[in-house]
Amino acid sequence: MEWKLFADLAEIAGDRVIAVDAEPGDTVGDALDALLAERPALGDRVLDADGEVADHINVLRNGRSVHHDEGLDATLESGDELALFPPVSGG
Numbered sequence: 001m002e003w004k005l006f007a008d009l010a011e012i013a014g015d016r017v018i019a020v021d022a023e024p025g026d027t028v029g030d031a032l033d034a035l036l037a038e039r040p041a042l043g044d045r046v047l048d049a050d051g052e053v054a055d056h057i058n059v060l061r062n063g064r065s066v067h068h069d070e071g072l073d074a075t076l077e078s079g080d081e082l083a084l085f086p087p088v089s090g091g
Contacts, residue, residue, distance in 0.1 A: 001026075001076060003035050004083040009046070013039040022076060028061055029072030031082055046084065058085040 001022040010016040020034035032053070036043050048054045059066045060083040066074055
């Protein structure tokens with residue numbers, strides 16, 4: 001699986017696309033754990049003090065927030081696209 005990272009998350013990780021050791025049948029949470037193991041510097045930006053995904057970080061699966069489905073427990077399927085978005089502001 002691959003994660004697409006946006007804004008400062010890509011800068012912290014050193015790349016916009018990161019391949020991780022996750023496959024169909026794993027969960028979004030498993031894929032996120034693999035991403036954070038691969039790029040530990042992201043942990044401080046993505047996780048809160050309790051080790052949970054910070055409220056301001058958007059975790060997307062196929063362009064849809066995982067909060068609308070099963071959350072991090074959603075099972076990955078072949079071809080899924082995963083993305084992390086930090087808060088974005090502009091004017």
